[in-house]
Amino acid sequence: MARTTGSDGEKTEAAIREAAVNLIARLGYEAMSMRQLATEVGVQAAALYRYFPTKEDLLFTLMRGHMEGLIDAWDAARPAAADPATRLAAYVENHIAFHIKRRHSTHVSNMELRSLSHDRLSQILKQRTAYEKELRTILRDGSEAGVFSVDDTGLTAMALIQMMTGVIVWFRPGERLSISEVTATYLSMTMRLVGAKAHGATTSYSAARPLGRSKEAVAL
Amino acid sequence: MARTTGSDGEKTEAAIREAAVNLIARLGYEAMSMRQLATEVGVQAAALYRYFPTKEDLLFTLMRGHMEGLIDAWDAARPAAADPATRLAAYVENHIAFHIKRRHSTHVSNMELRSLSHDRLSQILKQRTAYEKELRTILRDGSEAGVFSVDDTGLTAMALIQMMTGVIVWFRPGERLSISEVTATYLSMTMRLVGAKAHGATTSYSAARPLGRSKEAVAL
DNA sequence: ATGATAATAAAACGAACGTTCAATTAATTC
DNA sequence: GAATTAATTGAACGTTCGTTTTATTATCAT
CATH class of the missing domain: 1.10.357.10 (Tetracycline Repressor, domain 2)
Incomplete structure (x- = not known):
């Protein structure tokens, strides 16, 4: 698969930010992995790097x-x-x-x-x-x-x-x-x-x- | 090399604790690696596990x-x-x-x-x-x-x-x-x-x- | 002196990490 | 409807992680 139906950059970015705040607050920044965050958002880890370079x-x-x-x-x-x-x-x-x-x-x-x-x-x-x-x-x-x-x-x-x-x-x-x-x-x-x-x-x-x-x- | 001259368990343990407090306070627990801590103490990472199992x-x-x-x-x-x-x-x-x-x-x-x-x-x-x-x-x-x-x-x-x-x-x-x-x-x-x-x-x-x-x- | 034990080094393990890249498909534009 | 752009996947990269194992040496009790 590649681009998924209904995908939207703005929505994805907002979802990443919200999930990241919750995950970092719960686990800590160092303890949260990008793969964990991606799973929470419902996306592959590589997709995160479209919105945040690091x-x-x-x-x-x-x-x-x-x-x-x-x-x-x-x-x-x-x-x-x-x-x-x-x-x-x-x-x-x-x-x-x-x-x-x-x-x-x-x-x-x-x-x-x-x-x-x-x-x-x-x-x-x-x-x-x-x-x-x-x-x-x-x-x-x-x-x-x-x-x-x-x-x-x-x-x-x-x-x-x-x-x-x-x-x-x-x-x-x-x-x-x-x-x-x-x-x-x-x-x-x-x-x-x-x-x-x-x-x-x-x-x-x-x-x-x-x-x-x-x-x-x-x-x- | 193996055991070093002048090595002493009690002193090493105390040195580990002190170095760990300072390193964790500065970097955070997740960000501090066992190898970093070992270097600070002046010892190999494996030696830490004699004093603290994890x-x-x-x-x-x-x-x-x-x-x-x-x-x-x-x-x-x-x-x-x-x-x-x-x-x-x-x-x-x-x-x-x-x-x-x-x-x-x-x-x-x-x-x-x-x-x-x-x-x-x-x-x-x-x-x-x-x-x-x-x-x-x-x-x-x-x-x-x-x-x-x-x-x-x-x-x-x-x-x-x-x-x-x-x-x-x-x-x-x-x-x-x-x-x-x-x-x-x-x-x-x-x-x-x-x-x-x-x-x-x-x-x-x-x-x-x-x-x-x-x-x-x-x-x- | 010798045997036992305490303390460490050196090397290696598999797993997980952040990140990159090429390929692929959806949506948009003309 | 073809061309372009946007969004995402899947696989892989090299590195670092916590930890384990084995071998080696210093110290201490006898």
């Missing part, structure tokens, strides 16, 4: 797409001109929503950086730094305006991002907590962490607690 | 040792019978100190779990859960005693652990911040996050700020 090209494409999606999502969610607390709340909500929705993709982008060449690693890190800088700016603005008390802007930004991104390690949709409950709790923790001074009914974050009391969290 | 056995041994070290460190640092805030402070200090000191080992234990067989994964997760349970207990005690205000004990414990462990991603010894400065800032953030009510001069964590002001944090 395995690393495939990985890089996935990561770049993930980072672009993250930055685009924040650009769309960012409040036009608001006080630091509102902007911080928007950042937290967007970050958690995006990372829960794109769990596998996030896993890949966070865990497989070392499989990138130097140049490509730099490109991804550049995107990541730009995204993180948005948070540092918010923290600095809030700190200078006196509505946050933050010891060290850079360190606090890193701590918050690690904390929020960590959601994907244990969160499973449809289990004990809903996305909105998780987001509310993380928002509350974030606001306390940065020492936000409440200044209105809608910003009383520390009272936004889910209904149920927890017994045990499910690890991993 | 590559996965080696990985498991490293991870189990790491988790045992973490639990032992906490057993040694745990305050005998103290109030929740003191216990929480001890937990945070121990966690950060241990993870900074054993950065590479932590990297391996956190990133390579998927390369373990089902049974061995369960063993490591069991150890991890036991360690995390200590933190949940502290949070629950503090919450019930009214000295912490925590929405969800399990979720807060996970958030704190992700935040603290994240230190190893960006912290480099000898750079802008010292270990004690980092620890002080994380302690301060932790106490605010759990809504700890200060009840004495030594527990005024939110004032424990490092001297220098940050300009930019170094990513990765």
Whole structure:
């Protein structure tokens, strides 16, 4: 056989990307073989090379797409001109929503950086730094305006991002907590962490607690 | 050649473990070859199999040792019978100190779990859960005693652990911040996050700020 | 000194890897 | 409907992988 009936380049490429994200997230980049990926897509291994010249090209494409999606999502969610607390709340909500929705993709982008060449690693890190800088700016603005008390802007930004991104390690949709409950709790923790001074009914974050009391969290 | 002069089983095994931790942390478990490891140790690949029957056995041994070290460190640092805030402070200090000191080992234990067989994964997760349970207990005690205000004990414990462990991603010894400065800032953030009510001069964590002001944090 | 044992080297195994190439068929264009 | 282009197959390439086997030498106990 050769070309199969109904074959379509765009559909195949999309299928490869989706299967690759899932496989890499589950097995790891090094552990996933091109033949495994091809089987998942329903195609021969050689066909993959029509769309991605090398395995690393495939990985890089996935990561770049993930980072672009993250930055685009924040650009769309960012409040036009608001006080630091509102902007911080928007950042937290967007970050958690995006990372829960794109769990596998996030896993890949966070865990497989070392499989990138130097140049490509730099490109991804550049995107990541730009995204993180948005948070540092918010923290600095809030700190200078006196509505946050933050010891060290850079360190606090890193701590918050690690904390929020960590959601994907244990969160499973449809289990004990809903996305909105998780987001509310993380928002509350974030606001306390940065020492936000409440200044209105809608910003009383520390009272936004889910209904149920927890017994045990499910690890991993 | 065969046995070399001065060769010693115990020393070789220790050298293998140390080299393996560094190599796996840098390249990843799948990407590190047994021949690479052997070269690093200064030995032939076949010699590794005298000490570890398979590559996965080696990985498991490293991870189990790491988790045992973490639990032992906490057993040694745990305050005998103290109030929740003191216990929480001890937990945070121990966690950060241990993870900074054993950065590479932590990297391996956190990133390579998927390369373990089902049974061995369960063993490591069991150890991890036991360690995390200590933190949940502290949070629950503090919450019930009214000295912490925590929405969800399990979720807060996970958030704190992700935040603290994240230190190893960006912290480099000898750079802008010292270990004690980092620890002080994380302690301060932790106490605010759990809504700890200060009840004495030594527990005024939110004032424990490092001297220098940050300009930019170094990513990765 | 000698025999036992511990530690390693050297070479080889089959399997799996990423990738390439030529052939073949489906879809599209003219 | 013929020519062209797009999509895929099947087979093969050289390399590297984890691991095993066998032989050889250093060390240690007697």
